[in-house]
Amino acid sequence: MVSTVQNTDVKQKDADHAVVVAVTSRAVFNSRAEDDSDVYGESVAFPLLQSLQKINERLLEENPAESLLFDVILITTDRQQQQQSSCIISSTKHHGLEVGRFCFSNEEDFTESLLKNSVQLFLSTDGNEASQVSQKGVLSALLDENSASCPSEQLRVLLCGDTLSQSDASLALLSRQAAQNFSAQLGKMRQRFGMFDSPLWISVVTSHGGREACSDSLRALRSHGVSVDEAYCLAGAPRGPILSLLRPHFLLRESFSGLQD
Template sequence: QAVQYVNKKILESNPTERDLFDILVLSNNSPESGVRIINSAKHYGLEISKFCFVSDEDSTQYLKSHGVKLFLSADRTDVCNALRRGVSAALVFQQEVQAPSTPLRVVFDGDAVLFSDETDQIFQEQGLEGAVQYERAMEAIPIGEGPLKAFAMHLGKMRKKFSQEKSPIRTYLVTARSGRDMGIRAIKTLREWGLPIDEAFFMDGAPKGPILAQIQPHIFFDDGLHNIQGAQNVGVPSAWVP
């Protein structure tokens, strides 16, 4: 419903705007059993007009033909298939959450989500000191693209339709990186990409749950299952990027 709110604000600003958020339900259910899914969407007041009921073993083959920018699923195989096809994707978990209010708030982790996992690999091989030295040496070079960079850029494009004060979209970076030793390259990379981020939190390895509870995002993306668990413990909707 927060996405519907964004569309409403876009149309209030420009009634002829065609570049809106669009939700597609992709299901392996038969068309006959899909009737229940359609009725459920109507019952909850969700403005979903596109439904695809397919019997193919790998339904993610249809994502690019529909121009999907983000694929969310509770099936890990489908998520991995979507990522292999170059579509931003994440695994969602069933959980009880309190629906947050508008505006639409989206939180991204940094390494292996927005950014590539190059620094994570250095950390695994050489430890923290090696990762810090690598970041300092590479400070002028943007970090590689991560699996959700394309979706974040599209979100940023939608956000730029508004002034910062009136935007119905807010984006956040919450990363385990240290701001002092590893934050500069991350900020420079976002600037190089032209990706607007409203707030950035460099946690230096501290738990992310408390700050997520303060932000109350509609969704939080992370590649660490311990961070996903921490978010779920404070009632934050989370999606794991494998």
């Protein structure tokens, strides 16, 4: 059973042009009410939603008729949280988060609800959920506790270049198409802003290989209209220090395999 509630406090996005991002409610809220109220506290995805909202605000400042915007869906699969749906909705409004829709679903049907809502990126703290969604051809990424310390004024996306230039026969065609579509839309958004003071920052890192591997990754991205702000070639060095320096909201990896045509 799937129930979708539209947030009447938020202007709905153009369904033909918006970039639909679904985030699990447990990643946004910690499900513990603040001061015995009906408002939940913040969790790891809270800064991410604020950064998506900042991009929308900046885009509309530049062009009030802009339709290439992030459309955020909050999805709940936890039965207890479904029973507390009013608290989730009131918490979203209390914190001023721009969420267009609330989707309440059981664990068996939640992937179908993502497809029904044309979700282009699914974000969760649950690895099983992310894997299940990927198998359905929806681009997904994992969030962790480090996401809670990410900036809220700028969305930082890190692409793993090791898979950008490599073919992966085991990856479904739908997953490749989803990755290409999302990266192209992300690239279009980035082009809306100048080189400096952009609310969207795209980086790519290659853990293996030398300059050629990094160059291949950059060419693959550029062929889909994506110009990155930073590129790092680690040549076998650990990726941890770069991650702690860049502090990306999320890392997109396997779903970008076979990005080249």
